[in-house]
Amino acid sequence: MPNATARALVRLLPWTSADGKPCFLVGDGTGYVSRIADRMEADQLSSAADLIDEACQVLDARTWTPGELHLLAVELTASLADVRRVAESRGGRLAALGHDVPDDADGDGPRLPAEAFG
Numbered sequence: 179m180p181n182a183t184a185r186a187l188v189r190l191l192p193w194t195s196a197d198g199k200p201c202f203l204v205g206d207g208t209g210y211v212s213r214i215a216d217r218m219e220a221d222q223l224s225s226a227a228d229l230i231d232e233a234c235q236v237l238d239a240r241t242w243t244p245g246e247l248h249l250l251a252v253e254l255t256a257s258l259a260d261v262r263r264v265a266e267s268r269g270g271r272l273a274a275l276g277h278d279v280p281d282d283a284d285g286d287g288p289r290l291p292a293e294a295f296g
Contacts (some may be wrong), residue, residue, distance in 0.1 A: 179208045186273045190267035192260065207271070219267070222260040230258050 191201040192215055203211050233250055236242050242250075 187271055190270055191215050192263055219264045226257045226261050229253055
């Protein structure tokens with residue numbers, strides 16, 4: 179019999195179905211699929227960090243070709259989509275556990291000054 183204190187949570191997984199639809203897992207977050215999802219999220223975040231470093235090097239060199247910039251934009255877009263999915267998944271789990279998660283849907287969140295973009 180399952181532990182009565184364990185809460186079943188719905189988790190957005192870091193992958194999609196074959197037809198591109200979101201995949202969800204219902205559970206307490208301790209099972210095999212949860213551990214696979216945790217590892218995949220960690221890999222996606224690590225890849226994003228590596229890609230940011232690569233992007234900085236390419237842009238700092240100021241010797242890029244249009245093809246290199248296009249490839250960089252494609253890779254950054256894919257990575258950003260992965261990172262957004264991880265953030266949505268983790269935010270959803272925090273909210274389900276009763277933690278305050280700010281809703282910034284109005285777009286009035288923190289802003290960087292224009293100088294931050296070079």
